[in-house]
Amino acid sequence: MIKIMKLCDTPVSSILARGERITGLEDTVSSIISDVRARGDAALMEYCEKFDGVKLSSLEVPAAEIKAAADGADPEFRGVLERAAENIRAFHVNQVRSGFILNNKKGVVTGQKVVPIHRAGLYIPGGTAAYPSSVLMNAIPAKIAGCGEIIMTTPPGKDGKVNPAILAAAYVAGVDRVFAVGGAQAVAAMAYGTETIPRADKIVGPGNAYVAEAKRQVFGAVSIDMIAGPSEILIIADKNTPPSHAAADLLSQAEHDRLASAVLVTDSEELAYAVRDELERQIPLLERKDIARASIDTNGKIIITGSLSEAVEISNELAPEHLELCVDSPFDILDGIENAGSVFLGRNCPEALGDYFAGPNHTLPTGGTARFSSPLSVDDFVKKIQYTYYSAEAFGAVAEDVAFFARTEGLTAHAESALIRTEGEKK
Secondary structure: OOEEEEHHHOOHHHHHOOOOOOOOOHHHHHHHHHHHHHHOHHHHHHHHHHHHOOOOOOOEEOHHHHHHHHHOOOHHHHHHHHHHHHHHHHHHHHHOOOOEEEEEEOOEEEEEEEEEOOEEEEEOOEOOOEOHHHHHHHHHHHHHHOOOEEEEEOOOOOOOOOOHHHHHHHHHHOOOEEEOOOHHHHHHHHHHOOOOOOOOOEEEOOOOHHHHHHHHHHEOOEEEOOOOOOOEEEEEEOOOOOHHHHHHHHHHHHOOOOOOEEEEEEOOHHHHHHHHHHHHHHHHHOOOHHHHHHHHHHHOEEEEOOOHHHHHHHHHHHOOOEEEEEOOOHHHHHOOOOOOOEEEEOOOOOHHHHHHOOOOOOOOOOOOHHHOOOOOOHHHHEEEEEEEEEOHHHHHHHHHHHHHHHHHOOOHHHHHHHHHHHHHHHO
8 A cells, every 4th residue: 555644744765765776787787798799699699589588580670570560550559659650750850959150250160060870779678568659759859860770679579579569660750670689688789789780879768677777887888868767757736636537647657667656745635545545446457456556555655745835845856757737727836847857737637648649758867867867859869069160360369368278277288289370470
């Protein structure tokens, strides 16, 4: 049963505490990465047989098979994919950045150009649940950014095939190549390259604890989006929120993972206990009830505050991945939200809407990292290159300033490289 706490008589440390993450994976993951770097495809094949229970003859999914999965998809599912993709494109196209040029001083040009990364690597889970929505959310921003190639790895099923829903989403989103590889070994392959899988410039996408640890270890050799932890939801709700709705939304995240965190913060004691009762009624009805039960009992909590403003303060401290504002005037509260991955406004906007369809990205910062990081976006798939031009006359006017600054830092060669260009003018 979910814990109920009152802000007025509960230590802040208990209120802000998060569930434990899986640890102790470092050596195992490091060994896998080293093996893939040394033996390439051979290592990937062996890990596929060991972890996925299937012996593959080829790692890459043929383009014809990807198209066939899309063409053969249930028409209703294909339609939902297309409509969701349209919404995701419409949102993310507004994130496209342009470079700039400054030439407001005679003989001086400075600027910045925005360049897409060449190859984006997507990791898409395929374990206890397959997520075609994650394909759309990760591939579409990369496509809009203009990446030269988008590759994707995802674990095969026991039949050696990639889930057809994942392949259909890859086709709709414009993924260029798909490989039937999962786990830390897939991250290693995209980070360093093998005979079949090309090296990516950036790896994005969610995964289990082994995938997260692998991304952490390869960072530097390749860029990553984030090191994602267990899924989180925090709901700020007032007395007018239907308890059944709040409970259902908490469970929408609790069913992801036993380590997931579901938190309700409310100024209504009556709502708090009603939601607790609703959780007990709804959990047994879920297909993933064992996972949801473990999440709610271990990491779930309901916090009763004296006001909604106190609820906002708690939310900002926790910096949740998903934040629902189930209150009468959500836009009035939005201004006070400083730390959150994605905010869902009002009682008709469950977090599930953002997971699949609305358009804003569902790859979000977890574990309180929303204090300093952002959702996945087009920005994740571009880099900035700055440039500078000075004419001889313009540089001559500032050479002494450059040299003075260099000498102040004790770097006389820097100073000389500036002054040597003015020697002719002094003679």
